[in-house]
Amino acid sequence: MEIVKAEYLISSPSIDSCPKADRPEFAFIGRSNVGKSSLINALTSKKELAKVSRTPGKTQLINHFTIIEKSGPSWYLVDLPGYGFAKRSQSTRKEWSKMIENYIRKRESLVNTFILIDSRHEPQDIDLEFVNQLGEWRVPFVIVFTKSDKSTQREVAANVRRFLDALAENWEEAPPHFVTSAEKRTGIRQLLAFIGKLTANS
Numbered sequence: 001m002e003i004v005k006a007e008y009l010i011s012s013p014s015i016d017s018c019p020k021a022d023r024p025e026f027a028f029i030g031r032s033n034v035g036k037s038s039l040i041n042a043l044t045s046k047k048e049l050a051k052v053s054r055t056p057g058k059t060q061l062i063n064h065f066t067i068i069e070k071s072g073p074s075w076y077l078v079d080l081p082g083y084g085f086a087k088r089s090q091s092t093r094k095e096w097s098k099m100i101e102n103y104i105r106k107r108e109s110l111v112n113t114f115i116l117i118d119s120r121h122e123p124q125d126i127d128l129e130f131v132n133q134l135g136e137w138r139v140p141f142v143i144v145f146t147k148s149d150k151s152t153q154r155e156v157a158a159n160v161r162r163f164l165d166a167l168a169e170n171w172e173e174a175p176p177h178f179v180t181s182a183e184k185r186t187g188i189r190q191l192l193a194f195i196g197k198l199t200a201n202s
Helices: 036-044 090-106 125-137 153-167 188-200
Strands: 003-012 025-030 062-069 074-079 110-118 141-146 177-179
Touching: 003 036, 025 036, 025 090, 025 141, 036 062, 036 074, 036 141, 036 188, 090 110, 090 125, 110 125, 110 188, 125 141, 125 153, 141 153, 153 177, 177 188
Parallel strands: 025 074, 025 110, 110 141, 141 177
Antiparallel strands: 003 062, 062 074
8 A cells, every 4th residue: 555645634522523434444552651652653644643742642643534535435543542641630530541442442433443552661451441341341452552663573572472461361363463663664664554454445
């Protein structure tokens, strides 16, 4: 897949104010500071499409970006608020949680959700819980391990294996996964090819 155009469309506080569900959508979500904006920018080859911030929790709304492929099809890339340790009140975090759940479970044009996991760390309970939650909701998703350039290949492979082993306690078969680096563009081509296959079948 080759993306020829990627541009910001709208930020929505709820599913009701999202754009018309007239094309495939692919959502990206992860714990705060997982490298979501950098990955989105790498996928679209547009350095400042998604705002990269050193402050966790900057994404607070459902952000839609219009993506157009060279071959013609268009789809939405959706940047969702991160979960985790953003410095926000408990009531605000609950609002975000409900907004995210409503979008993931009710958005009819959502084809797949990409859950981003920091490959530098051993399995975190909050990530495992979120993956298991999506499994309970029975919505399509894949796991994307980020920042693989920040550790050795051996460390990354070990952390990926630990995460998948932890999931095996609740899953008969591990969900699909990719290992990526926004900086070195590791896994970017494979991720785009995966999205391309899904758009072709949508």
